Amino acid sequence: MTHVVSENCIKCKYTDCVDVCPVDCFREGPNMLVIDPDECIDCAVCIPECPANAIFAEEDLPADQVAFIKLNADLAFADGWKSITKRKPALPDADEWNGKPGKVSELIIDCWENEPDIDRELLSEATIATPHIAGFSADGKANGTRMCLENIGCFFGIRIEKIKEVIPPAPTNPFIDLGQFKEHRVEEAILRSFNPEVIDQALRANPHHFERFRAAYDHPREFHAYQAIKADPEEFAVLQKLGFQVG
16 A cells, blocks of 8 residues: 545645655655655655645545545656655645645646546546647647658758648638627637537547547637637737737
């Protein structure tokens, strides 16, 4: 058995536990710590040190936290999750987030272990889940294709005329009328260009179709392909920074 860092560490990342660990089994991510199950010796000295009460022996985890056993094991070996051996300041809003429920519900997952046989329990815990979309936008795929053709032409010393024909398709409706929305109008503009809930809901309903969803993914256009109209001055500035055309 091992010890496990649970949900309440998220957005807090207190590191008091690190100072007392005799085997340096903690790993640090962007907004939480996890425990390497291969290194943990079940000494339990870290448990009382955690201000967030986020560390449990595996067998003592609350039922709604069991998914963190696998999450700790996976993230302990994930790229970018490094060993942490000395205490450091917690995240700036740690005290504000300490004790808030539902943090894991903000989890967004695109890349999965053991694809296409993805973890159904982890799928149920995520706020947004997508089927490992390679090349998010039609613009990105077009740019990548042009770069490949340009390099092939350079390598073989030939000119590929059709490079200029590699352009993403125009949006079905490139105009976004903000006048139809009463609130959260910038957010609504973003969702009109791409709403991840569509593919999220499809994946949840049929996770066994993971590869099918990935192959048939309808790549959206990026913000610059859309024109937002009837924006107020504050919205105008935000939308321009995001890349929208604003009229």
